[in-house]
Amino acid sequence: MIKTPILLNSAEAEIIRVLKKKHVISRTDILDFSGWSKAKVSQEVRSILDKGYLVEVEDGVSQGGRKPRMMRFNANLGYVVGIDLGATSVEVALADAVGTIVQRVAEPADVHQPAEEVFGRCTELILGLLDLQGCQIDQVLGIGVGVPGPVDFSRGVLVAPPLMPDWENFPIRSFFKKTFPTAFVVVDNDVNLMALGESRYGEALGVDHFLFVKIGTGIGGGIFSNGKIHRGNNGCAGDIGHICVDKNGPICRCGNRGCLEAMAAGPAIIQAGLQAVQNGESELLQQMIESNEGVLTPEMISSACREGDEAALRIIRASGQMIGDVLASLVNFFNPSHIFIGGGISNFGNHLLVAIRRAVLRRSLPLATTHLQINFSRIGSDVGIYGVLALVLDYLFVDEEKPFLSV
Ligand SMILES: [Zn+2]
The missing domain is CATH 1.10.10.10 (Winged helix-like DNA-binding domain superfamily/Winged helix DNA-binding domain)
Structure with a gap:
């Protein structure tokens, strides 16, 4: 071994x-x-x-x-595991030592549950995949864990995660090492990993300076600078969802008012859709809600947009403009060549993308936008799992003269 x-x-x-x-x-x-x-x-x-x-x-x-x-x-060296945990779902993949996925499984998850329960379930899923592959626990060389919150990368723990405050400092590495003693464990923020996935397997291959923006239940950013993930001093670099857009806006789950996330992410879009129905502004959305037991989903607003519903279009354009306004400042500050957009509500399609682009171009310095490209990630929902596997592989082979991880 x-x-x-x-x-x-x-x-x-x-x-x-x-x-x-x-x-x-x-x-x-x-x-x-x-x-x-x-x-x-x-x-x-x-x-x-x-x-x-x-x-x-x-x-x-x-x-x-x-x-x-x-x-x-040597593909038979052993296996690595990637866990891509989102706010409402989890995907676990088993890959060989060169990163080819051999088994994978996805299911709903709830990060409002205790960390022991959620990671315990991840452990069961890994064991299930090992079983399917016919391999043993001690053949797992490394495990990568992507989590939806700020991560102190050197310690492998979450720090003040707004989504799941009780998970702060939960010892993710030692938790997995109890069941998989031969594996090393690396933990990172989910959007950093999406940026890494995009850089290895997507259109960002060979791109040195780009931003990856995830828009879903929350909004987060991954910064890729000089060919590497930029995590910052404490690991929270790129946490763009809590930049203030309106200091009199609604209270965000972080406790502050008017954060980008509280104004423009999935729940805010749903809220605006419900408001539009209440104000009698969209018959289409009203019909959709009635035929779905009173529940409005992002997919319904997305399909109303495709049908040309004015209220739905206005909501999506407003969301895109707020995101674009924040990105414009980031473009001036960081001067990326590309911005890639992914996450659950990125499938709102062109209306969202056009609104984001328009706001960025209007408010950024001309020099910063000369060659700037803003696009959806073409990898789609696999970008997180590819990213977490890429991270594990980066740590599988380590130059002994430049050790950078203590496990
Ligand atoms: Zn906030």
């Missing part, structure tokens, strides 16, 4: 770094990027193959001489 994180010497770390980008690699590739002598390349390759981190695969394409022998990660 392999001890994790897998500590690499600097030569091995360099090989793995290149391999993560290229997926397969030859001795000639290593010779090219490392500048090492042929003898050193062959010694390092022998050592890393002996340790079982890499395996040789089919021959590559000949450049005139003998076909080069290619190498890739």
